[in-house]
Amino acid sequence: MTTIKLALCQMDVIDNKEENLKKASSMIAQSVEENADFIILPEMFNCPYSNDKFIEYQEEEKDSPTLNRISSLARKNNVYILAGSIPEKENDNLFNTSYLFDRKGEIIAKHRKMHLFDIDVKDRITFKESDVLTAGDDFTIADTEFGKIGIGICYxxxxxxxxxxxxxxxxxxxxxxxxxxxxxxxxxxxxLFRARALDNQVFCIGVAPALNEDASYHSYGHSIITNPWGEVLAQAGLKEEIIISEIDLDEIKKIREELPLLKNKREDLYEVAKK
Structure with missing residues (x-):
């Protein structure tokens, strides 16, 4: 049986980088006490979610205080940590980037958000990440001791x-x-999490910041784990909390044998339709 004990850290992100890093460190420590193998932080966990703050909080990978802190915690506690995302600067470009650290504190994968959040829901919310961020171009599949995992960011x-x-x-x-x-x-x-899990018969995990009503952007929270049958295994509310949950990757094989969606795909027809 291949199991992973996950810790989803739904933290309250404020306009103070050092305090955010202290909160992330505290939640990682609590997760370690619960014997988590794999700890996940939210998107922009060190930074308020707004374009001006992305610019203010930007860090370069090679000398990032945020990444150095997370690397140290992964190594010290012998855990995997997916550092949600941070505003990463490279040359003149700014990216929304997630980093995966292994038990030795080494970066084994990084994902730059591929689809930028440019929306305009009339009279409700308008946001345009592309005003300051550059889209990533790479698919991110990481090798871990549990098997391969895929990483995306939000949108x-x-x-x-x-x-x-x-x-x-x-x-x-x-x-x-x-x-x-x-x-x-x-x-x-x-x-969306249930659909992606169901369509692909995999586990699908989302980790968000808690709702901070004093911030300009109000996160929905509701960090979530869905299984290959499309069921919700665990879900947070709006407030700060840690979800500790174990997933059994062997469920994937069982469900794919019972309902062989991937095997039954008509690739012959899809390829013709693309031409």
């Missing part, structure tokens, strides 16, 4: 092609640090 989950490509490259679980808002969250957050 990336709305694009089923990305999830399918990660699964076709043998990812058994898909992780999406995210920060849906109080408009799109109630409407789509759970639906």
């Amino acid at each position: 990336d989950i709305r694009f089923p092609e990305l999830a399918r490509i990660m699964v076709e490259n043998n990812a058994l679980a898909l992780f999406y640090p995210g920060a849906f808002n109080m408009t799109t969250g109630p409407a789509h957050w759970e639906l």
Whole structure:
């Protein structure tokens, strides 16, 4: 049996980087006490979710105080940590980037958000990440001791092609640090995680910041784990909390044998339709 004990750290992100890092460190420590193997932080866990703050809080990978802190904690506690995302600067570009650390504190994968959050829901919410951020171009499938995992960020989950490509490259679980808002969250957050898990018969995990009503952007929270049958195994509310939950990757084989969706795909027809 291949199991992973996950810790989803739904933290309250404020406008103070050092305090955010202290909170992340505290939640990691609590997760370690619960014997978690794999700890996940939210999208922009060190930074308020707004374009001006992305610029203010930006860090370069090679001398990032945030990444150095997380690396040290992964190594000290012998755990995997998916550092949700941070505003990462490279040359003149700014990216929304997630980093995966192994038990030795080494970066074994990084994902730059591929689909930028440019939306305008009339009279409700408008946001345009592309005003300051650059989109990433790489698919991110990481090798871990548990098997391969795929990584996306928030808005990336709305694009089923990305999830399918990660699964076709043998990812058994898909992780999406995210920060849906109080408009799109109630409407789509759970639906999307259940759909991506069901369509691809994998585990799908989302970790978001808690709702901070004093912030300019209101995160929906509701960090979530869905299984290959499309069921919700665990889900947070709006407030700060840690979800500790164990997933059994062997469930994937069982469900794919019972309902062989991936095997029954008509690739012959799809290829013809693309031409």
